[in-house]
Amino acid sequence: MTSTATVRLHAVRKTYGTGVNTVTALDGVSAEFTAGTFTAVMGASGSGKSTLLQCAAGLDTVDSGQITIDGTDLAGLSEHARTLLRRDRIGFVFQAYNLVGALTAAQNTALPLRLARRAPKPAAVEQALAEVGLAERAGHYPAQLSGGEQQRVAIARALITRPAVLFADEPTGALDSTSSAVVLAALRRLVDGHGQTVVMVSHDPVAAATADRVLVLADGRLVDEITGADPARIAARLAAGAVAA
Amino acid sequence: MIALASLRERRRSLLGTLVTLAVAVAVLTVCGLLLASARPVTPDRFAASPVLIRPVPPKTPEAFTEPRPWPKEQAQALAVRLSAVPGVSEAVLVQRFYVQLVRDGRPVAGERDAYNWSAAALGGHRLATGRAPAGSDEVVLGAALDVPVGARVDLLTAAGPEHFTVTGTVDGAGMWVTDEVAGARGGGVPVIGLLTAADADVAGVAAASAAAVGTDGVALAGDARGALEPVGDARTRWIGMQVLSALSALGVFVSVFIVASTFAFATRQRERELGLLRLLGAVPRQVRRWVLGEVLLLGLLGGAVGVPAGLLAAGPMARWLVRTGFEPASFTVLYQPVVPVAAMAAGVLVALVGAWAAARRAARVGPLAALRTAALDDRPVTLARMIAGGVALAAAVAAGVAATRASGADLGTYALYAAMALVTAGSLLAPVLLPPAVRLLTAPFAGGRGATVLLVRQHVGTAARRSASAAAPVLLCVAFTVLIGGMVQTTTAYYGLNRVTAANATAVVVPDGTPGLSDPAVTAAGGLSTLPTTLYDGTEPLPAAGITPAEHTVLTVGDGSLTALHRSPAEKPAVVPVAVAEGFAVSAGWAMGSTHPVFGPDGNLIMLEVVAVLTAGPLPAGILLDRAVVRAMDPSALTTVVYSGQPGPATALAGLGARSLSAAAYAAGGQEEDDRLVWVFTAVLIGVSAGFGLLAVVNTMLMSTTGRAADLRVLKLSGATRGQVLGVLAAETAVVVATGAALGLAVAVAALAALARGLSVQLGVAVPMVIPWGTLAATVGVCLVLAVAAAILPALGSGRATRPHSSV
């Protein structure tokens, strides 16, 4: 319970559906994400990783438990207030790049600022694109970019508001290993160079090894925490967990 | 910026909306200009008289009857008083009666009244050649008729053709006889025209003459003199107004409908994009503002195109209205600047109203919509939508009921309202009706092994609202055309039945180039007929008709006796015997044996005595009198139609402005001016609604396929050939069109059945419901061809392998 925790989850429960169709996606999860750290969330498909991310980011509501972001309790916030909180304090990157096809890379990057009615400074947009190594592709439309490049535009866009925390859900899931490495390096650089807090979902041990810490989910519960491990050890721990379960 | 970029991106799918809005604004501009221009014009024959006095008009202008004229003595007394008004140099009594020049055995169209020669001064007419009429068989003709002085001409009057000698010609149009002849034939005095000194103060003269006549008349000056236009012109203009109002209403309704369905569709297809914007920090209010901003731009753009188009089209449209008879010949367009401004504003308003629901729905899209991959349309139909559908259905029933009571152009208007309400109801309820309807339609093929039926059934079934949006314009198209066409045909059948059953006739003699039949034409036709005229209760007209004992066979007496109708005036000189329809007797409170003072068509007060009350059957008027009595009071009265037992003697009718028709041909309608106008009205409404509807069909189908590019790519990747992909698209479209058409037909038939029932009850004879199968087949066929073409076209273009577009 240090004051440096940017995001804190306490006993979070989340179910989908009703009656016999009820699925418990999160079953009493408590976790903290400290400022300037890079956390990976791993687990089998359907273990609740995406749900955890969406709830932590205030995209979805929880059944019970408490979530605070940058000291603000999400419970009791209106949709409008939650939107403003997300807009100012949180960045997202998803497996699908989610760029607006009608806008150029630079325009996509500047979009959150425009939505917040803040005039985007060309220099800031340029810098955000430069941080992900895409300075010279600013005028290109998404359809003219590769998957890795599109994902890096999405990261630049997530960073333009200087958020307290960046959530990434399988950001390399659709990329080949070379593109993945570039994207992961870009994320690592953000943590090391700018003190950015990053929470990333992945099921790839190589990706997870880029993080400082790995949380492992199974059936909506936190079952393991690995720090400072390499891909091989992470894979081994996951396999051991799977056998034990 | 986002609205603009998004508009640019989706310009193809929005083109249809833009065209719709532009057309709607153009229609509104044209209709607005024409409606604003449709005002009565002072007849040329009164142009030189700055102040005109006429009797007090009826309180209900829609009756389209002349106001009760002054009896000649009263008019003369008024003229004496008016001559004493300062500034008035002369007060001229106007007398007129029915006359048509016959040339080569045919009545000449145009002028249908002759006037007293003194009244020529009111139009500023001066003799161009010859001299004024002096003898009782002398006439002065307008130069427009092109008859030389000294020529002998045949003039058709209510008494038949008569020989006249032309003694002079004047510039302009008209026919003038001596004051004595006009006075004897003209009955009452309909107008007193004042001539003033050139420097007279017109307003002062008008005020002073109004005071001089008191409650006996009204003084008209300036543009107000337009009130003296012929009642026929006023009636034509009124029908024209109905057409234009209906067109405007249709334009507004269909554009709101199309904008609404286009934007509902677009919002569904853009859910992920909107979700993404919400994810990136857009608040709901912003999303709503974008959608409305987008539609505002479209509305302005549509107005920018539609207003000039409307301004250009107004002139030709005005000429068309005159040619078809919806406006009198004096009609011209007045270009008032307020009209285009209002049309522009209306276009924007229409766009905003249409997109309102879509904008609200867009604002409710949550950020997680961006993360959903499949577009499963699983939201149930909301209660509000069901309630709105039910309300629209109730409104449709109400309009349908009102339609059964209306006639003529009114009927068209009600038919239209009913169709609008039904279409709204149908498209609101379509998501509920569509999946079962599709399942039913495709059930016979469900057992097959092919993929097409499976894909079609699943797609239409799971995306009910989306498919409903696609089917809605087809529903609109089919319902409008079938309902309007069917309503007119059904009611025409009704009126035809009404006419023929009335006399059990095999042949019918109708006017041919004349406003009615003269007495010799009636005699030559040799059948049953009436002589219509107007009596007045105070200022209010009471339709009446003269009959002979021959007509008694088709009348059913409830009380009293019809023979008393034809008793000699000597028997009871002070009263005129009448028979009244039971309905009229009840509503007016006229009991058997009672007496009532009314004014005759010549303005003289008479006393009526009810000697018979008639029950059942359609009657030509509420009050029936002896035919000779009517003729005595109304020398210009004309018979509308003669029903006869044998085919008409064609030779006997020659030169009398009449012709004989078989009963069947007559019942089929279209012979009378009103029928013809209603038919043109119908054709215009069907044309415009079908045009709008087809526009919407093409638009939605283009959007639908464009929005399914990803789906189709997946289908191709799963091994479908190009032909199979197109086949699935075509089949899907055909199913949607077929269901839309079935729903459209269902609502139209429901309304038509109600209409036929209403008419049957009114007439007491079974009136068959007429479904215009030809119209139906043509509409569905055109819808199908256009829809399939529009659905396949974008898919043909996307055959090339392209790099996957960004995920949004």
Ligand SMILES: Nc1ncnc2c1ncn2[C@@H]1O[C@H](COP(=O)(O)OP(=O)(O)O)[C@@H](O)[C@H]1O
């Ligand atoms: N919108 C939803 N409706 C119903 N069930 C859902 C929904 N989203 C996720 N689930 C279920 O919740 C569980 C956790 O899902 P998710 O968090 O997406 O897992 P992961 O990202 O780890 O693969 C799964 O069993 C999934 O089927």
Ligand SMILES: [Mg+2]
């Ligand atoms: Mg997931």
